Amino acid sequence: MIGVVAFVAAVTFFLLMVSAISGRSGQAAGEAAPAAQPSAVDPDAPVVAFYGDSYTLGTGASDPSHRWSTAISLERGWNEFNPSVNGLGFVNNRSSTPPDYGPDDEVPKIIEAQPDIVFVTMGLNDNFSMPGRADDIQDAITTDLETLRDELPDARLIVVEPFWYTDARPDSVEQIIGWVREGAEAVGADHIAGASRWIEGHPEWMAADRQHPNDDGYAEMTRRMEAALDELGL
Numbered sequence: 001m002i003g004v005v006a007f008v009a010a011v012t013f014f015l016l017m018v019s020a021i022s023g024r025s026g027q028a029a030g031e032a033a034p035a036a037q038p039s040a041v042d043p044d045a046p047v048v049a050f051y052g053d054s055y056t057l058g059t060g061a062s063d064p065s066h067r068w069s070t071a072i073s074l075e076r077g078w079n080e081f082n083p084s085v086n087g088l089g090f091v092n093n094r095s096s097t098p099p100d101y102g103p104d105d106e107v108p109k110i111i112e113a114q115p116d117i118v119f120v121t122m123g124l125n126d127n128f129s130m131p132g133r134a135d136d137i138q139d140a141i142t143t144d145l146e147t148l149r150d151e152l153p154d155a156r157l158i159v160v161e162p163f164w165y166t167d168a169r170p171d172s173v174e175q176i177i178g179w180v181r182e183g184a185e186a187v188g189a190d191h192i193a194g195a196s197r198w199i200e201g202h203p204e205w206m207a208a209d210r211q212h213p214n215d216d217g218y219a220e221m222t223r224r225m226e227a228a229l230d231e232l233g234l
Contacts, residue, residue, distance in 0.1 A: 048078040049115035051106050051148075055163045055221075056121045057084035060212030068221040069119070072229065081113045089125035090140035091133055098143035107144055111151045117234075118148055118155050120184075121195075123162025123176045130172035137176065141183045149187040158232070159184035160225075164196040165211060192228045195221075 050056050050069045058067025065071075073080035083106050087093040096102030110118060122144075126137045148157060161177050177196060184191040198221055199205045205217030213221060 042077060042079065045077050045079050046116040047081055047113060048073055048117040048119070049110040049113055050080070050082040050084055050119045050121065051110055051144075052082075052084040052119070052121035053088040053125055054084070054086040054212055055124065055165075056082065056119075057086060058218065059086055060207035060209065060214055061218050062215050066215045066218050068218050068225055071218070071222040072225055075226065076229075076234070078117070081110070081115060083109045084121075087125055088122070089129070089137075090122055090144060091136050092125040092129055094140075098140050099147065101147075107147055110148070115152065115155055117158065118152060119158050119160060120145065120148070120180075120189075121160045121163065123180050124164060126162075126176055127170060127172045130170070130175070134175070138179050141179050142186070145183045145187045145189065149189070156234075157184075157187065157189035158192065158234075159189045160192045161195040163198070163221075165199070165206070167200055169196075190232050192225075192232075195224070198224045 052069075054060075056067070056069055058064045058070070061067050069082050069084075070080055072078075085093070085106065088106070091097075095104045098107070101108045123141075126133075129137065145157070145159065148155075159180060162173070162180055164173055173196060181191055181193070199213055199217050202217070202220070203210075205213055205220060207214040207217075
Protein backbone atom coordinates (compact mmCIF):
# COMPACT_ATOMS: atom_id res chain seq x y z
CA MET A 1 0.00 0.00 0.00
CA ILE A 2 2.81 2.41 0.86
CA GLY A 3 4.40 1.71 -2.52
CA VAL A 4 1.17 2.64 -4.36
CA VAL A 5 0.86 5.90 -2.43
CA ALA A 6 4.47 6.80 -3.22
CA PHE A 7 3.92 6.06 -6.90
CA VAL A 8 0.81 8.25 -7.08
CA ALA A 9 2.64 11.08 -5.27
CA ALA A 10 5.55 10.86 -7.70
CA VAL A 11 3.25 10.98 -10.73
CA THR A 12 1.40 13.98 -9.30
CA PHE A 13 4.66 15.85 -8.66
CA PHE A 14 5.84 15.09 -12.20
CA LEU A 15 2.63 16.46 -13.74
CA LEU A 16 2.86 19.64 -11.68
CA MET A 17 6.43 20.22 -12.86
CA VAL A 18 5.42 19.75 -16.50
CA SER A 19 2.56 22.20 -16.11
CA ALA A 20 4.79 24.79 -14.46
CA ILE A 21 7.50 24.66 -17.10
CA SER A 22 5.14 24.55 -20.09
CA GLY A 23 3.44 27.88 -19.42
CA ARG A 24 3.28 30.78 -16.97
CA SER A 25 1.01 33.59 -15.83
CA GLY A 26 -1.92 32.51 -17.97
CA GLN A 27 0.20 32.34 -21.11
CA ALA A 28 -0.45 29.43 -23.45
CA ALA A 29 2.36 26.90 -23.57
CA GLY A 30 3.24 27.59 -27.18
CA GLU A 31 2.67 31.35 -27.11
CA ALA A 32 5.60 33.73 -27.26
CA ALA A 33 5.84 36.48 -24.66
CA PRO A 34 5.05 40.07 -25.68
CA ALA A 35 7.94 42.11 -27.08
CA ALA A 36 9.79 38.94 -28.04
CA GLN A 37 11.54 40.74 -30.88
CA PRO A 38 13.53 43.82 -29.79
CA SER A 39 14.12 46.40 -32.51
CA ALA A 40 17.28 46.15 -34.56
CA VAL A 41 20.48 47.66 -33.21
CA ASP A 42 21.97 48.33 -36.63
CA PRO A 43 20.67 47.02 -39.97
CA ASP A 44 24.25 46.23 -40.99
CA ALA A 45 25.16 44.43 -37.76
CA PRO A 46 25.25 40.62 -37.53
CA VAL A 47 21.90 38.87 -37.19
CA VAL A 48 21.95 36.41 -34.29
CA ALA A 49 19.18 33.83 -33.89
CA PHE A 50 18.23 32.08 -30.66
CA TYR A 51 16.59 28.65 -30.81
CA GLY A 52 15.28 28.08 -27.31
CA ASP A 53 12.59 27.64 -24.69
CA SER A 54 11.34 29.82 -21.83
CA TYR A 55 14.86 30.32 -20.47
CA THR A 56 15.82 32.03 -23.72
CA LEU A 57 12.45 33.71 -24.25
CA GLY A 58 13.00 35.40 -20.88
CA THR A 59 10.00 34.09 -18.95
CA GLY A 60 10.27 35.24 -15.34
CA ALA A 61 12.07 38.49 -16.15
CA SER A 62 10.36 41.79 -15.39
CA ASP A 63 10.97 42.87 -18.99
CA PRO A 64 12.41 41.14 -22.11
CA SER A 65 15.35 43.54 -21.99
CA HIS A 66 16.61 41.64 -18.91
CA ARG A 67 16.83 38.25 -20.60
CA TRP A 68 20.33 37.00 -21.35
CA SER A 69 19.88 36.84 -25.13
CA THR A 70 18.96 40.52 -25.36
CA ALA A 71 21.67 41.59 -22.91
CA ILE A 72 24.47 39.90 -24.85
CA SER A 73 23.09 41.13 -28.17
CA LEU A 74 23.07 44.72 -26.96
CA GLU A 75 26.57 44.34 -25.50
CA ARG A 76 27.96 43.01 -28.78
CA GLY A 77 25.93 45.17 -31.15
CA TRP A 78 24.02 42.23 -32.61
CA ASN A 79 20.55 42.22 -34.16
CA GLU A 80 18.63 39.68 -32.10
CA PHE A 81 16.13 37.28 -33.68
CA ASN A 82 14.50 35.36 -30.85
CA PRO A 83 11.43 33.22 -31.68
CA SER A 84 11.82 31.11 -28.51
CA VAL A 85 8.71 29.44 -27.07
CA ASN A 86 7.61 28.51 -23.53
CA GLY A 87 7.75 24.77 -22.86
CA LEU A 88 9.55 23.96 -26.10
CA GLY A 89 11.89 20.99 -26.39
CA PHE A 90 13.41 18.97 -29.18
CA VAL A 91 10.17 16.96 -28.97
CA ASN A 92 8.11 18.63 -26.22
CA ASN A 93 5.40 21.14 -27.08
CA ARG A 94 6.49 21.06 -30.70
CA SER A 95 4.09 21.76 -33.57
CA SER A 96 5.93 19.49 -36.02
CA THR A 97 8.30 16.55 -36.06
CA PRO A 98 11.74 16.90 -37.67
CA PRO A 99 12.47 16.64 -40.55
CA ASP A 100 8.84 17.42 -41.44
CA TYR A 101 8.99 20.99 -40.17
CA GLY A 102 5.77 22.96 -40.04
CA PRO A 103 5.58 26.73 -40.68
CA ASP A 104 5.34 27.49 -36.95
CA ASP A 105 8.48 25.55 -36.05
CA GLU A 106 11.47 27.56 -34.85
CA VAL A 107 13.97 25.85 -37.16
CA PRO A 108 12.47 27.06 -40.48
CA LYS A 109 11.86 30.50 -38.96
CA ILE A 110 15.54 30.74 -38.06
CA ILE A 111 16.65 29.51 -41.48
CA GLU A 112 14.43 32.11 -43.15
CA ALA A 113 16.08 34.86 -41.08
CA GLN A 114 19.49 33.90 -42.57
CA PRO A 115 21.42 34.70 -39.37
CA ASP A 116 25.17 35.04 -39.06
CA ILE A 117 25.17 33.22 -35.71
CA VAL A 118 22.72 30.67 -34.26
CA PHE A 119 22.43 29.76 -30.58
CA VAL A 120 20.77 26.44 -29.71
CA THR A 121 19.66 26.35 -26.06
CA MET A 122 17.28 23.41 -26.01
CA GLY A 123 16.70 20.24 -24.00
CA LEU A 124 15.37 21.25 -20.58
CA ASN A 125 11.74 20.39 -21.31
CA ASP A 126 12.57 17.09 -22.95
CA ASN A 127 13.41 15.70 -19.51
CA PHE A 128 9.66 15.44 -18.93
CA SER A 129 9.38 12.96 -21.82
CA MET A 130 12.15 10.68 -20.56
CA PRO A 131 12.69 7.81 -20.78
CA GLY A 132 9.66 7.04 -22.94
CA ARG A 133 10.73 9.24 -25.87
CA ALA A 134 14.48 8.89 -25.56
CA ASP A 135 14.92 7.72 -29.16
CA ASP A 136 12.72 10.53 -30.50
CA ILE A 137 14.71 13.11 -28.55
CA GLN A 138 18.04 11.82 -29.84
CA ASP A 139 16.73 11.77 -33.41
CA ALA A 140 15.34 15.31 -33.13
CA ILE A 141 18.62 16.67 -31.74
CA THR A 142 20.54 15.13 -34.64
CA THR A 143 18.05 16.28 -37.27
CA ASP A 144 17.75 19.84 -35.95
CA LEU A 145 21.48 20.41 -35.75
CA GLU A 146 22.19 18.80 -39.12
CA THR A 147 19.41 20.87 -40.72
CA LEU A 148 20.72 24.13 -39.28
CA ARG A 149 24.24 23.29 -40.43
CA ASP A 150 23.15 22.23 -43.94
CA GLU A 151 20.79 25.16 -44.50
CA LEU A 152 23.03 27.80 -42.91
CA PRO A 153 26.52 26.65 -43.94
CA ASP A 154 28.10 30.07 -43.36
CA ALA A 155 26.53 30.69 -39.95
CA ARG A 156 28.42 30.11 -36.74
CA LEU A 157 26.50 27.51 -34.75
CA ILE A 158 26.76 27.69 -30.95
CA VAL A 159 25.16 24.84 -29.01
CA VAL A 160 24.68 25.47 -25.30
CA GLU A 161 24.38 22.74 -22.70
CA PRO A 162 20.67 22.52 -21.78
CA PHE A 163 19.69 24.75 -18.88
CA TRP A 164 18.27 23.25 -15.67
CA TYR A 165 16.36 24.83 -12.79
CA THR A 166 16.47 22.71 -9.61
CA ASP A 167 19.28 21.44 -7.43
CA ALA A 168 17.82 17.94 -7.81
CA ARG A 169 18.84 16.46 -11.15
CA PRO A 170 17.16 13.36 -12.60
CA ASP A 171 19.41 11.01 -14.57
CA SER A 172 17.81 12.25 -17.77
CA VAL A 173 19.48 15.66 -17.40
CA GLU A 174 22.95 14.20 -17.92
CA GLN A 175 21.68 11.93 -20.70
CA ILE A 176 20.26 14.81 -22.71
CA ILE A 177 23.32 16.96 -22.00
CA GLY A 178 25.43 14.19 -23.52
CA TRP A 179 23.27 13.85 -26.60
CA VAL A 180 23.35 17.61 -27.20
CA ARG A 181 27.14 17.69 -26.82
CA GLU A 182 27.57 14.78 -29.23
CA GLY A 183 25.22 16.42 -31.72
CA ALA A 184 27.23 19.64 -31.59
CA GLU A 185 30.49 17.78 -32.15
CA ALA A 186 29.02 15.89 -35.10
CA VAL A 187 28.22 19.10 -37.02
CA GLY A 188 31.34 20.99 -35.97
CA ALA A 189 29.46 23.50 -33.82
CA ASP A 190 30.90 25.41 -30.89
CA HIS A 191 29.72 23.91 -27.59
CA ILE A 192 29.27 25.74 -24.28
CA ALA A 193 29.40 23.36 -21.33
CA GLY A 194 28.20 23.84 -17.75
CA ALA A 195 25.08 25.91 -18.43
CA SER A 196 22.84 23.49 -16.55
CA ARG A 197 24.49 24.62 -13.29
CA TRP A 198 24.68 28.38 -13.87
CA ILE A 199 21.90 29.23 -11.41
CA GLU A 200 22.17 26.14 -9.23
CA GLY A 201 22.00 26.62 -5.47
CA HIS A 202 20.56 30.15 -5.62
CA PRO A 203 16.82 30.20 -4.91
CA GLU A 204 17.02 34.00 -4.69
CA TRP A 205 17.67 34.03 -8.44
CA MET A 206 14.32 32.41 -9.20
CA ALA A 207 11.05 34.16 -10.05
CA ALA A 208 7.92 33.77 -7.95
CA ASP A 209 6.91 30.65 -9.90
CA ARG A 210 10.14 28.90 -8.76
CA GLN A 211 10.52 27.55 -12.29
CA HIS A 212 12.21 30.41 -14.15
CA PRO A 213 14.98 32.92 -13.38
CA ASN A 214 14.17 36.41 -12.18
CA ASP A 215 16.11 39.49 -13.29
CA ASP A 216 19.04 38.56 -11.01
CA GLY A 217 19.03 35.01 -12.37
CA TYR A 218 19.13 36.25 -15.95
CA ALA A 219 21.91 38.67 -15.01
CA GLU A 220 23.98 35.71 -13.78
CA MET A 221 23.20 33.76 -16.96
CA THR A 222 24.31 36.80 -18.95
CA ARG A 223 27.58 37.02 -17.02
CA ARG A 224 28.30 33.33 -17.58
CA MET A 225 27.39 33.51 -21.25
CA GLU A 226 29.56 36.58 -21.77
CA ALA A 227 32.53 34.73 -20.27
CA ALA A 228 31.89 31.67 -22.45
CA LEU A 229 31.63 33.80 -25.60
CA ASP A 230 34.85 35.60 -24.72
CA GLU A 231 36.55 32.19 -24.63
CA LEU A 232 35.16 31.47 -28.08
CA GLY A 233 36.47 34.79 -29.38
CA LEU A 234 33.05 36.32 -29.99
